[in-house]
Amino acid sequence: MTNNRALVILVGLTFVTGALVPRVAFAAGEQEGRIRGVVADAVSGQPFPGMTITAKSPALIGEPRRVDSDDKGRFELPALPPGTYTVEFSYPGSTVPLVRTAIVQLGEAATLNVKWSLETLEAEAVSVVSRQQLTRPDSTQTGATRGMDTLNRLPTGRSYQGIAQQVPGVSGGSNPNIKGGFSSSNRYLIDGVDVTDPISGTFTKNLTFDSMSQLEIITGGFDAEYNALGGIINVVTGRGSDDHHAVASLYLNHQKLSASGTYGSNVWEGLQPFNETEAGKNQSYEASIDIGGPILKRKLWYGLTYQYSQTESSIVKGPPLGVPPYGIQHPSRVFVGHLLRGKLSAAPSQKHLITLSANADPASLSNTAQGNSFLGVAETHQNQGGLVATARWQWFATNSLTSETRLGYLGNGLEIGPEADPRLGGSFDAAGCDKFSGINCTWDWNRPRRVNVFDGTTWHQGPNYRTDDRYRVSLDQYLTLRGSGFGYHDAKVGIQSQHVWRRRFQETPGGSVFQDTVPGVGLEAGLCDPTTFVGCDRRIDYASYDVTQKGNGVGFFIQDRWWTPLQWLSVSPGLRIDYGRVVNRNNQPLATLLALGPRLGLTADVTRDGRNVLFGYYGRSTETLPLDVAASIDETVVGVTKTWGWDAMARDYTRKIAETGGDAGVVIDKDVKAPRSDEITFGFRREFLPDTVTAVEYTWKRLNYTWDSVEQNRVWDPSGTRVVGYLDPAKEGLAVFKYTTPYAPRRYQGVILKSEGRPSAKWEYHASHTLSWTLSQNVSSNPRQQRFNTGWSSADLRHYVRLYAAYYLMRDLNMGATFSYLSQAGDTMTKAFYNQQTNSRANFRSPAGTTTTNPNDPNAISEFRLPPLATLNLRLQYNVLPSSTKNRVYLTADIFNVLNSRTPTGVTSSDLPTFGQVGSRQAPRRFQLAVSWMY
Secondary structure: OOHHHHHHHHHHHHHHHHHHOOOOOOOOOOOOEEEEEEEEEOOOOOEOOOOEEEEEOOOOOOOOEEEEOOOOOEEEEEEEOOEEEEEEEEOOOOOOOEEEEEEEOOOOEEEOOEEEOHHHHHHOOOOEEOOOOOOOOOOOOEEEEEEHHHHOOOOOOOOHHHHHHHOOOEEEOOOEEEOOOOOOOOEEEEOOEEOEOOOOOOEOOOOOHHHEEEEEEEEEOOOOOOOOOOOEEEEEEOOOOOOOEEEEEEEEEOHHHEOOOOEOOOOOOOEOOOOOOOOOOOEEEEEEEEEEEEEEOOOEEEEEEEEEEEEEEOOOOOOOOOOOOOOOOOOOEEEEEEEEEEEEEEEEEOOEEEEEEEEEOOEEEEOOOOOOOOOHHHOEEEEEEEEEEEEEEEEOOOOOEEEEEEEEEEEEEEEEEEOOOOOOOOOOOOOOHHHOOHHHHOOOOOOOEEEEOOOOOEEOOOOOEEEEEEEEEEEEEEEEEEEEOOOEEEEEEEEEEEEEEEEEEEEOHHHEEEEEOEOOEOHHHHOOOOOOOOOOOEEEEEOOEEEEEEEEEEEEEEEEOOEEEEOOEEEEEEEEEEEEEEEOOOOOEEEEEEEEEEEEEEEEEOOOOOOEEEEEEEEEEEOOOOHHHHHHHHHHHHOOEEEEEEEOOOOEEEEEEEEEOOHHHEEEOOOOOOOEEEEEEEEEEEEEEOOEEEEEEEEEEEEEOOOEEEEOOEEEOOOOOOEEEEOOHHHOOEEOEEEEOOOOOEEEEEEEEEEEEOOOOOEEEEEEEEEEEEEEEOOOOOHHHHHHOEEEOOOOOOEEEEEEEEEEEEOOEEEEEEEEEEOOOOOOOOOEEEEOOOOEEEEOOOOOOEEOOOOOOHHHOEEOOOOOEEEEEEEEEEEOOOOOOOOEEEEEEEEEOOOOOOOEEEEOOEOOOOOOOEEEEOOOOEEEEEEEEEO
């Protein structure tokens, strides 16, 4: 088939697919890598057409993959699962093939440029291992790919969310900030299917650690296949091999293996050596088994995994309830989870590959709120879990044309409410309840929650009860064309479609929340006295509701991943077109968005040997399916809240202060722009030793036009603490919000210096330093506060140093270590002051990321940051069985936080009596013991 005919098929199938796809993600992930290169004559340097290239690997299901080199000597073996490949080069008339070994990584192209001659062929009968080109001379993507061979040698938290923190440009927690993006800006992919929460934009699925094959974290330089305002976290699970395998492991970290001791509640305070009060527990247990192998060799493989996890963590005692005279240790947060995975891979013929997979993760979490300002009766319980299922069909039509179809399903449910609610936990930890009124030792659904506004403590009841179910069905079609025309091309075209929906039910215990205050009186004594009515202030009534929102979206992209107009220059042009439409509970359209996302990448192999590479990139990503906005609008309309003030004469809450929600309380902007991020990245990569690279990269990024709600009716006094009027007299007392996408840019700049690789078979390492700045400009619903909404973002983190290394002390004895240094231990904060209208600490008196004094002194404004955080972890691992056997039994000892640093990671940021007091600290030093059997 000629390249022109292949191009016609490519375009035709793309349009046919577009007609068949229901208008129903805007990100789907590579699950394989590629091997490509050029075959040339060793003497003349002329290209060698017609060479047969064959790839074999234990990771490859079906028959060995074969292609022929074209008239320019070029070849590409696409869609290869990550692994080690034996690549044979043969030519008609030759008796012995030329053999090379290549390592394929997820989402990357391994380059094999071969100089061939009869003399070389006759002299070389052994395999030659080709070095990985860590400089990636054909890619502008930034980030990293981590394989299980590396991760098993390091002390880790055994989760893909934790592994992401090892990559430069990533900061934050389980839902990270990636190069200036929000924690809700990322896309999470499992086996190529988007499993990002359609509402929160966070991860939805946990995975068994042993089931992962490779993990790819892309921080920038995206191909048009990807669409994310932040980054991409792409996980590929193992799919077996022609040999049976099994991995069973047990990880143990009992409380007695962790450092003990009580720490002071001030930032500058450390261990209190004579304080012998009991501290909370921090311990974890994990057991897992992973098996896989052939059902029919080379035809049908399976993989099965199960993991049980239980973790218990506690906050440090702090004011007001954790210090004398009470000294109450808040109940521990307890997580119990089950992870299940199944996968089938079938190769009915050499040209077809079918993969089916499913993952489930039911779990329960007790005492999730964690705070020293409430007892166990006011804690929160959460049940969660769901299912991810994928079906994938790959068709290797010709050497030049590959087709892939993916069908995915995501279902995820949350059930959250009071810890003692029988629908959830059914009980609560009553520790310390006897030190206050007896009402704290029992639970009643009809009892409202009460908040002491003076000190922020919460009493008698947990949060609202709610169920929240989110779903996504996706259907994606991809076509890849390889050929020549003004240089070599490796073009990929795709349509990514999805239908999403969400249902939420909510009701409030007792129907209301009371805000009480007696000036200067904290804890339960500051609540409303039912006999004297002292302290009675406000009651907020919440309406119950049950609503469903839906959305449909489709994205079309075309990306030339390897256009080489010159031998040393690769150009990667791409374009996305995304369309999304969401409707409310009544199937009325709320937002319809269309957006373009151009991409352009350049890489220059300046020394033409793959060792010195310059790269540059510009790209725009967009978000056109705002299901979260539709959900927020619906919840505002039906979830009417009314705030009533205490009337001393009537001895009741009869004075209406405010109302939000209802149809009149929402305005929807019909002329909005799609949220977007624009990125410019450039840098240099140099291979200074075999399999070792040093790089520097600079990124400028701007996120803009993110959705927000803007006040439309209330008029605030100059201080922004009290409403003095309303623009629409007919809506007096009503807060009206306009949902729109205002101009409010968030800007990121970052420089990354890094070096990584495997200088020898014994050891590997990574070292990096990220220097970055993130500025935000937010839109305030209170216009008097607008001037304080520009400043340092909560994700602004100046310095982040990462180091990890693994070294074989002897053949079966490995030592691994990770170290990180952050110039601050948590989010940048802004001090919040009292707002009379909302009866809460919601106002600022200085720009974002700063604090000032009370009364306000501009000369005293300073950045509000936590101390630096340093963490060192170690692993020692030994195989007790002889290396000659197929079985391996590893004994592993991990030490986390070796230095036992207890740096504060959270403090009270509101203008409360506890302002600046430590709410959380770095987890103590802990030992973890493990035994693993591998076959």
